[in-house]
Amino acid sequence: MDASNFLRLLTTTIQQYWSAQFSVPVPTHFPGVPTPLQQHAAWVELWVDALHTPPQRTHAPQRDEVLVTIHCFSRHPQDKFQGQTLAGNAASLFHHRTLPVVESVPDGEPRQVATVIFLEPQIRDLTRSTEPTQPQLQHLVVSVQGVAHRCP
Secondary structure (H helix, E strand, O other), X not given: OOHHHHHHHHHHHHHHHHHHHOOOOOOEEOOOOOOOOOOOOEEEEEEEEEXXXXXXXXXXXXXXXXXXXXXXXXXXXXXXXXXXXXXXHHHHHHOOOXXXXXXXXXXXXXXXXXXXXXXXXXXXXXXXXXXXXXXXXXXXXXXXXXEEEEOO
């Protein structure tokens, strides 16, 4: 399977897992999908940023390194910790999580093409000071590295 098709399947798997498991009632923006965010006090953006195949032995099962980045934004006027809450919930969804990557087969059973194992997430606060008259926009970033082991 070529890298672009595998990235598509991996991205679909991660987005479906996120949609089913992230229970905080804020909208999620996925790349390439128009999402009106102007009226929301908080939102998250989910990105599958990188897929990298490190050097490997010729006959070893293929493995790929993946990076998932979740940007958490909040400008909530009363809840000054909503950004941290979003980031904490996002991090807990991926912490040491294992997900099957499945390919749908026309007129057949879906088949597992890989297993992705996520490592410890890192949370960074990129919030910047704003004008005193503007509500503070919190911006926290959760980075999660994973390793996808392809099925033979």
